[in-house]
Amino acid sequence: MTVSREAVDLRAEHLTVRFGGAVAIDDLSLCAPSGQVTGLIGPNGAGKTTTFNACSGLLRPDKGRILLAGRDVSEDPPQKRARAGLGRTYQRMQLCESMTVIANVALGPEARLSGRAPWRHLFSPSDQQRAIATATDEALELCGIGDLRDRTISTLSTGKRRLVELARVLAGGFSVLLLDEPSSGLDEAETEAFGQILRRVQLERRVGTLLVEHDMSLVMSICARLYVLDFGKLIFEGLPDEAQASEVVRAAYLGAPA
Amino acid sequence: MPGVRAVSELLPFVVAGLVTGSLYGLAGTGLVLTYKTSGVFNFAHGAVGAASAFVFFDLWYDRGLPWPLALIVSVGVLAPLLGLLLSAVAGRLATASTASRVVATVGVLLVIQGLIQVRYGAVPRSIHTPLPTTTTRILGTEVGYDQMITAAVALVTLAALSYMFRATRLGLQMRAVVDNGELVGLTGTSPPAVRAASWVIGCVFAGITGVLFAPVVGLNSLLLTLVVVQAFGAAALGRLRNLTMTFAGGLLVGVVQAVLRAPIIRDAVPLIKSLTNLDMAVSFLCLFLVLLLSRRGVFADVPHVRSPRFVRVLPISTICVALATVTVFVALLPYLAPTRAPVFTQAAIFVVILASLHLLVEVSGQVSLCHAVFVAIGATSFAHFTTGAGLPWLVGSLLAACVAVPVGAVVALPSIRLSGLYLALATFGFGIVVEQMAYNRPIMFGTLGTRTGHRPSVLGLDGDAGYFYLCVLCAVLAVGLILVIRRARLGRLLAALADSPTSLVTNGSSINVTRLLVFCVAAAMAAFGGALYVGVVGSVSSTGVSPGALISFNSLLWIAVLALAGRSDILSPVIAAVALIVLPSYFTSEAFANFQPVAFGLAALAVTVFGEDFRAWLSMAAPAVEARMAHSPVADRVKRLVGSEGLA
Numbered sequence: 023m024t025v026s027r028e029a030v031d032l033r034a035e036h037l038t039v040r041f042g043g044a045v046a047i048d049d050l051s052l053c054a055p056s057g058q059v060t061g062l063i064g065p066n067g068a069g070k071t072t073t074f075n076a077c078s079g080l081l082r083p084d085k086g087r088i089l090l091a092g093r094d095v096s097e098d099p100p101q102k103r104a105r106a107g108l109g110r111t112y113q114r115m116q117l118c119e120s121m122t123v124i125a126n127v128a129l130g131p132e133a134r135l136s137g138r139a140p141w142r143h144l145f146s147p148s149d150q151q152r153a154i155a156t157a158t159d160e161a162l163e164l165c166g167i168g169d170l171r172d173r174t175i176s177t178l179s180t181g182k183r184r185l186v187e188l189a190r191v192l193a194g195g196f197s198v199l200l201l202d203e204p205s206s207g208l209d210e211a212e213t214e215a216f217g218q219i220l221r222r223v224q225l226e227r228r229v230g231t232l233l234v235e236h237d238m239s240l241v242m243s244i245c246a247r248l249y250v251l252d253f254g255k256l257i258f259e260g261l262p263d264e265a266q267a268s269e270v271v272r273a274a275y276l277g278a279p280a
Numbered sequence: 281m282p283g284v285r286a287v288s289e290l291l292p293f294v295v296a297g298l299v300t301g302s303l304y305g306l307a308g309t310g311l312v313l314t315y316k317t318s319g320v321f322n323f324a325h326g327a328v329g330a331a332s333a334f335v336f337f338d339l340w341y342d343r344g345l346p347w348p349l350a351l352i353v354s355v356g357v358l359a360p361l362l363g364l365l366l367s368a369v370a371g372r373l374a375t376a377s378t379a380s381r382v383v384a385t386v387g388v389l390l391v392i393q394g395l396i397q398v399r400y401g402a403v404p405r406s407i408h409t410p411l412p413t414t415t416t417r418i419l420g421t422e423v424g425y426d427q428m429i430t431a432a433v434a435l436v437t438l439a440a441l442s443y444m445f446r447a448t449r450l451g452l453q454m455r456a457v458v459d460n461g462e463l464v465g466l467t468g469t470s471p472p473a474v475r476a477a478s479w480v481i482g483c484v485f486a487g488i489t490g491v492l493f494a495p496v497v498g499l500n501s502l503l504l505t506l507v508v509v510q511a512f513g514a515a516a517l518g519r520l521r522n523l524t525m526t527f528a529g530g531l532l533v534g535v536v537q538a539v540l541r542a543p544i545i546r547d548a549v550p551l552i553k554s555l556t557n558l559d560m561a562v563s564f565l566c567l568f569l570v571l572l573l574s575r576r577g578v579f580a581d582v583p584h585v586r587s588p589r590f591v592r593v594l595p596i597s598t599i600c601v602a603l604a605t606v607t608v609f610v611a612l613l614p615y616l617a618p619t620r621a622p623v624f625t626q627a628a629i630f631v632v633i634l635a636s637l638h639l640l641v642e643v644s645g646q647v648s649l650c651h652a653v654f655v656a657i658g659a660t661s662f663a664h665f666t667t668g669a670g671l672p673w674l675v676g677s678l679l680a681a682c683v684a685v686p687v688g689a690v691v692a693l694p695s696i697r698l699s700g701l702y703l704a705l706a707t708f709g710f711g712i713v714v715e716q717m718a719y720n721r722p723i724m725f726g727t728l729g730t731r732t733g734h735r736p737s738v739l740g741l742d743g744d745a746g747y748f749y750l751c752v753l754c755a756v757l758a759v760g761l762i763l764v765i766r767r768a769r770l771g772r773l774l775a776a777l778a779d780s781p782t783s784l785v786t787n788g789s790s791i792n793v794t795r796l797l798v799f800c801v802a803a804a805m806a807a808f809g810g811a812l813y814v815g816v817v818g819s820v821s822s823t824g825v826s827p828g829a830l831i832s833f834n835s836l837l838w839i840a841v842l843a844l845a846g847r848s849d850i851l852s853p854v855i856a857a858v859a860l861i862v863l864p865s866y867f868t869s870e871a872f873a874n875f876q877p878v879a880f881g882l883a884a885l886a887v888t889v890f891g892e893d894f895r896a897w898l899s900m901a902a903p904a905v906e907a908r909m910a911h912s913p914v915a916d917r918v919k920r921l922v923g924s925e926g927l928a
Contacts, residue, residue, distance in 0.1 A: 129787060
């Protein structure tokens, strides 16, 4: 890929999102620095996916701004943020169901290279094709789904689909990854394997990852730092060990004051 | 005082507008009800109205049956039966592709239209109304009793629906479905029953509208269909979800339409006078503009899963033999059947046109229902450039293709905000607006409705055989272009766009560019086909009854025939062109000609409703079908570059 992997961090400042009268996110600030996994956890409806949507530009926050590598991208549409290095996966996966695994994964770099120039949408020079092929292959290998390359997505299990979506965002060469519940729908072994892949990604590439996840063992073992949301409010920020010990976090999850 | 005079001159038009508007509102309400309960937009809504009208006037006017009996048969029996049929069709299509959902009801439309023609002939008749036509003075304006009764029928019918919504269990369920269709499946009520009931109600509304409109526009199946279809505009104003707003929208469309006909307005605003047929286009203008200008997300179509494409990979030897056979056959064709050369030439041209439609529908998953307009724009521009400006053939035809590019871009504008069905509806509205308002302008066909043009005068291409070869070459190039696009980046982006636009956006691609591009390319191809079209007989007309005529309605026919021709990039346009153009020329007897749209409609219906089952059955019968999956171009390239040994 032609995209350089310099240190790019994602920063959200004073984000507020309202749906009608309901406040989905309330004055949330967070930072996902380059080179480490940052966890974003919280009970259902805490506003995690909304935060992701605001970061990636799918919805416009009522207040606050998003900074990517120090640059304000709040006014940019999602595709422009993606071109600036922000990649994401979805809790409800966004895969091209009628296409093969390899075509889906290759779409990551291809979409990014197509950008917004019309001629870039028509044809691709062969050096870009080579770059796409290499990136695709690396990502397939990294996610261990090389043997599925010619399978159609609609024939795959949820677990395999999650890997395809991860492979696509990895092939895209993004500097910041937003992973939205990548292990939901995966069994224990698959989750374990998934954790391995994330660790390898972290070792091999200097990416910053913001991870929304419900599997606590995965979160605790992989995240360098945690943000805990409850009803749209940030209730905790700190190291995973501290989060485990925190009364506030426990109360949010168990619903009763300790 | 001039003000009072203006009001008194305008008032009769407002009254007439309220009357027709109440009918639009009624039809629109039925349309929205069926759409909301099933997710399938009924393009056959107008045809149901036309069918009821024809049966009613057959029984009452021709056979002299008492009108209540005729009404019971036409609106009380026929319309509900059609409703049940449509409900069954809709039930199988809830998550089908946009194209399938459009083509299925278009199939029903073709069948009903065709049967009306078979039974009653294509010649329009004027009939009188069973209602009393005497008038009375209300507020200084003559108001006909028939007008009052018409409006009263519409209001009473809607009041009955409103009462049913409030007072009955079925009504409550229906309201629930209209509010949130997804929830109903979860709450244990029976969606099929609710759906069937609403389709029956919707079709009865269409039937009432048709019967009441027939005395106004005459017994003309196309016109009646078009009039009832004006309800599309009302439905759009109701955002395809709000029944009250839909009725209000119907009234608005009716009044605006009638007021535009008032001489006092026409004299006051020269622009309105110069825009002929603006009144007929108002509703479709509404449809197009509402869809174009609505806030993002107001019109969001249900997502669907496209079934994967299976491409049989034939051995090289088979391909060579087939290619050689086809080449020899095509080369000999002008000599085998010299009298039919124009037919085959037109078929070759339709390969170009249908290939461009295939590019939109199959490759990019977007439905265009205004393709005939693209072709007409190409044909008339070509005539202007060559016959008018004296430019050589090649320059004229290429310029004609270029003229269509900005038009394609205009049509693509709604595609930026809309997806699926709503885009199809916007293009449908656009097509009718252009046909109504621009076809008879000097810039297109002119008031005489025809334009002339010539064939290229070099290399003997102006002979029948020569021109046929030229058109075949263009057809080959058009199909070749589709294949190139498939294998180029545009094809991969389009395939992804059809499945998941969100994934493209969040991976950095500006999908609006892709959408704009594909519409421009398709429009240019279709317009080039239009330029070729002129040369077949040396002229092109704005009207016609053949499947190849450039009337807006035929866009629906073409897309239905293309859908039943399969999904292959090479074969589908060819098969569809043969079915549309060549077959009718061999079956010239009146019976065949009449049954042809019925056959097309039935086939389109069968393909969309049972196609998935058939494919599923095929894949069960041949478990190895997965192995025959076409390797994507990327996959092939990756294998070539990296080698497959390291990974598999």
